Amino acid sequence: MEFKSEQFEDVTVVYVYLKRATLAKAVKFKEFVTELIDRGSNKVIIDLTICEYIDSTFLGAMVSLLKKINSIQGDLRLVYNKEAPSLVFVITRMDKVFKIFDTLDEALDSFGIKRSKPGLDWVN
Template identity: 45%
Template sequence: MKIFEEIIDDIVVEVVNVPRATLSESEELKSLVYSKIDNGYKKIIVDLTSCEFIDSSFLGALVSTLKRATKNGGDLKLVGLQPTVRAMFELTRLFRVFDTFTELQEAVRSFQSK
């Protein structure tokens, strides 16, 4: 499995454990996150620390899962954007859409302060 899950209290952390996140990882991510949302989880973090590259399908999966989370009263946050991945978010202006954090614990605390 290229993506593994960790649950911290009521927060689902999806760790994308590949250097290149492409179509197959996008489908896996959507499946995992949709399943968690359908099971009542509202707080999702996607950890991209290991990713040096994401393609447009993976970017679309992130947007899709964020929409699904917010539609169900939740939120999705990103952690660990590497420079090339951050550049992709800046180029597409999606850095304005997603809350991003450097460290996982920072992202976890942002949910707990709500």
């Protein structure tokens, strides 16, 4: 499974378990998150901790999801803790569009949620 979700109070966390988030998975990812939004999730955190590379198509899918969530007065935040942000984030200035956090705990805290249990543990 490349994508999983977990609920923390009224916030849905989507874990992206891909080393390379590219065109090949962008449509499936967008469909996965759109279904969560359509079922009522309007506060979403996308955890990209595992990702080493994000291409422009995958980034485009996240922009589309951000627009969808904004249209329902929701909020989408990212966890992406690379020391050197992905070049595609910098070139497109999307690092200024998304609220990006270094850890899931920081992102949850930005919604006023303290995690009482560890998140999903990705196992290869």
